[in-house]
Amino acid sequence: MTATGLVQFDDWVDLYADRVETMRSSAVRDLFAAASRSDIISLSGGMPDIRKLPLDEVAEVTANAVREEGVAGLQYGDTQGRLQTKELICSLMTDVGIEITPDDLTVTTGAQQALDLLAKTFVNPGDLIITEGPTYLGALQAFSAYQPEVLTIEMDSQGMRTDILEAELKKRGKRCAKFLYTIPDFNNPAGVTMSLERRKHLLELSHEYEILIVEDDPYGRLRFEGEPIDRLRSMDDQVIYLGTVSKMFAPGLRTGWVIAPLPIRQKINLVKQGTDLCGSALCQVIVEHYFNTTDWRSTLGSMIDKYRERRNAMLAALREYFPPEASWTEPVGGFFVWVTLPEYLDTPQLLNIALDNGVTFVPGDGCYPAKSGKGKNAMRIAFCYEEPEKIREAIRRLSLVIEERMALYRAFRDAGAL
Numbered sequence: 221m222t223a224t225g226l227v228q229f230d231d232w233v234d235l236y237a238d239r240v241e242t243m244r245s246s247a248v249r250d251l252f253a254a255a256s257r258s259d260i261i262s263l264s265g266g267m268p269d270i271r272k273l274p275l276d277e278v279a280e281v282t283a284n285a286v287r288e289e290g291v292a293g294l295q296y297g298d299t300q301g302r303l304q305t306k307e308l309i310c311s312l313m314t315d316v317g318i319e320i321t322p323d324d325l326t327v328t329t330g331a332q333q334a335l336d337l338l339a340k341t342f343v344n345p346g347d348l349i350i351t352e353g354p355t356y357l358g359a360l361q362a363f364s365a366y367q368p369e370v371l372t373i374e375m376d377s378q379g380m381r382t383d384i385l386e387a388e389l390k391k392r393g394k395r396c397a398k399f400l401y402t403i404p405d406f407n408n409p410a411g412v413t414m415s416l417e418r419r420k421h422l423l424e425l426s427h428e429y430e431i432l433i434v435e436d437d438p439y440g441r442l443r444f445e446g447e448p449i450d451r452l453r454s455m456d457d458q459v460i461y462l463g464t465v466s467k468m469f470a471p472g473l474r475t476g477w478v479i480a481p482l483p484i485r486q487k488i489n490l491v492k493q494g495t496d497l498c499g500s501a502l503c504q505v506i507v508e509h510y511f512n513t514t515d516w517r518s519t520l521g522s523m524i525d526k527y528r529e530r531r532n533a534m535l536a537a538l539r540e541y542f543p544p545e546a547s548w549t550e551p552v553g554g555f556f557v558w559v560t561l562p563e564y565l566d567t568p569q570l571l572n573i574a575l576d577n578g579v580t581f582v583p584g585d586g587c588y589p590a591k592s593g594k595g596k597n598a599m600r601i602a603f604c605y606e607e608p609e610k611i612r613e614a615i616r617r618l619s620l621v622i623e624e625r626m627a628l629y630r631a632f633r634d635a636g637a638l
């Protein structure tokens with residue numbers, strides 16, 4: 221009974237929509253509390269190291285934005301975003317070879333919202349979405365609300381295996397999928413980058429089989445060495461492109477964007493109206509002022525130097541400590557290394573032991589659709605947030621946990637108990 225004497229409901233299971241049945245919590249979100257404990261070294265979150273941002277400058281920019289824009293930042297705004305923000309985004313896109321006008325994009329509440337809006341716009345239950353395998357777990361989460369079938373295409377050091385994709389498309393035919401989602405630069409979680417040749421092949425296939433391509437590019441500017449490779453959107457203006465300020469400035473401002481052909485964008489705008497009316501105007505004015513009035517390129521440049529040092533520390537520690545049975549990717553940018561362990565190891569289980577040893581990482585199974593059963597012997601380890609010495613120590617601790625499980629397996633196997 222409640223305080224007012226009414227019967228207390230205690231079971232809502234029958235009321236939930238079918239779509240929440242298949243939703244899984246993100247391992248990264250679940251680890252958020254653990255990762256902020258001072259005794260834990262976190263290799264789990266893809267968090268930019270905003271501790272390196274000039275905070276006084278950001279405070280000044282924020283104050284100026286409010287003063288100079290007056291009430292505009294505190295009012296409802298256009299669903300598509302402020303014109304000034306869209307103009308800024310156009311100039312940021314020119315840097316990466318994408319020539320657009322403000323009419324080509326919609327500002328979103330982070331790229332994450334764009335993923336949700338796309339799925340909401342395109343996907344009926346049972347529709348096919350094609351992704352890389354593994355892929356961004358937040359994308360799988362966003363898509364899962366719309367109950368798609370997800371087909372994953374494996375990657376190698378050159379990115380998505382477009383030969384495998386071609387074989388699948390041949391089997392399934394034209395327009396078999398609502399869209400193909402890819403993170404060509406410094407893939408989350410795999411850390412690999414799609415080669416130019418594969419990009420060209422992917423675009424050819426997209427036209428031959430009439431499959432929309434969604435290019436998600438949060439990490440593209442975080443390159444440590446080598447020349448940038450053309451963005452898919454710069455080669456083909458039918459590609460839907462997602463951008464964000466999260467990794468080049470601050471995720472707390474939740475500002476991203478989607479570039480898409482006009483008819484698609486009109487639908488997306490309609491869908492966005494029902495989702496949040498419009499994004500935060502205050503965040504947009506702060507973003508405008510930050511990029512228009514500070515030396516953000518040099519701030520980002522020093523952050524990239526830090527990330528490079530940390531990537532180097534992680535790869536060196538992996539070579540030093542990890543067993544020869546393990547293999548890993550060698551990213552030239554972004555935040556992540558993907559480690560593959562012997563088949564018999566189970567990284568969700570390893571995570572519990574790693575936590576007791578003060579380290580977190582993301583088990584690989586979360587980066588595949590739940591039904592696939594893939595990724596259980598893999599892990600995503602992020603080098604973006606911890607200092608090199610801590611990364612080294614975390615890898616050392618992880619290697620001990622792995623060696624111990626491997627020894628246990630061998631003992632069971634030798635005793636004939638497997």
Ligand SMILES: Cc1ncc(COP(=O)(O)O)c(C=O)c1O
Pocket residue numbers: 266329330331332333356358403408436438463464465466471474475476
């Ligand atoms: C591949 C990828 N896409 C999208 C996002 C979401 O970015 P945002 O902070 O702009 O919502 C992330 C965040 O980590 C990501 O890694």
